[in-house]
Amino acid sequence: METPGSQSSLHRANLERVVRAVRLAGSLTQAEIARGTGLSAATVSNIVRELRDNGTVQVTPTSSGGRRARSVSLSGDAGIVVGVDFGHSHLRVAVGNLAHQVLAEQTEPIDVDASAAQGFDRAEQLVGQLIETTGIGADKVIGVGLGVPGPIDVATGVLGSTAILPGWGGINPREELSARLGMPVHVDNDANLGALGELVWGAGRGVKDLAYIKVASGVGAGLVINGQIYRGPGGTAGEIGHITLDESGPVCRCGNRGCLETFTAARYVLDLLRGSHGPDLTVPKMVRLARDGDPGCRRVVADVGRHVGMGVANLCNVLNPSRVVLGGELAEAGEVVLGPIRESVARYAIPSAARQLAVVPGALGARAEVLGALALVLSEMGDSTLLPDSAPTALAFS
Secondary structure (H helix, E strand, O other), X not given: OOOOOOHHHHHHHHXXXXXXXXXXXOEEEHHHHHHHHOOOHHHHHHHHXXXXXXXXXXXXXXXXXXXXXXXXXEOOOOOEEEEEEEOOOEEEEEEEEOOOXXXXXXXXXXXXXXXXXXXXXXXXXXXXXXXXXXXXXXXXXXXXXXXXXXXXXXXXXXXXXXXXXXXXXXXXXXXXXXXXXXXXXXXXXXXXXXXXXXXXXXXXXXXXXXXXXXXXXXXXXXXXXXXXXXXXXXXXXXXXXXXXXXOOOOEOOOOOEOEOHHHHOHHHHHHHOHHHHOOOOOHHHHHHHHHOOOHHHHXXXXXXXXXXXXXXXXXXXXXXXXXXXXXXXXXXHOHHHHHHHHHHHHXXXXXXXXXHOEEEXXXXXXXXXXXXXXXXXXXXXXXXXXXXXXXXXXXXXX
């Protein structure tokens, strides 16, 4: 029997510590691994050599600070993960490996609001097709990340609001997809996954405290605190769309008046322009026209930015993030929307919090959520499954 603190258990713990650091980052130099884990450079070098020899990691030449270095990432054939992102009008699926490389990806339009069964039918088909295109067996799938456009009740796993997806009442998305695929599924809302995607691959890399704001059919925020997604005890943290801006304003789908969502969500905003721009106006078209100088679209997009900025100011005062990443289609408007957001933050946030905040557009565009779904699996999977069975089990460390 091993005892806690024995050499074998300590060695196993160090192996898992290095694997965890690489798994979450995608790739790291050995110096970065040493800094992140607190292990000595010599210990890291020995562990990386052992992990490379047993096929857990791959090492490639790189440079860091102008000096030669070695980049360490998980082996490309150690397993694959799947991401599924349901939007109100699209389904996007991606397959990636543990080295954070996307192997296959596909998007198609779908009316997710109409029927949960139809959405899951198509997701099941698309996942199977994409795994097949990679040439990797389904037995290599470690897990599936699933994103849905609404809050997930932590206690039940059911969508927290049927007003968001009326056709999904009583559905447990994780159980439904897991039963169809025969694979473990991890589920989260789209804003949280957007935050994860930008944190791992995009505009949030290297940042420990940020908010990812997505403005679409609703308004949500994915909150990252000390490098971890914060969901709250009920799973509804980040629902900034229901901050009250005007208690005499329009009635929101939540039943309150004047929520941020009623001033920024697509169905409210587009109605302001359809009289002058026609009934077929969409958010992407509005954003494109705003960037091209259309005065009406510029005014509406700027107004949306000012209102979103008021919600961001509230986040600044409560959580004091160092970065806000704007995602979704609205982010394509660039400074037309980002400028007014910054102006509202400067006006309504505590000055010290406003000075420390950077408001930036997302780097991943419409892919943020599906890449976040891949990152969700990578963050939830255990490290011991990547190590050889002959390695001793750690008892004293987590």
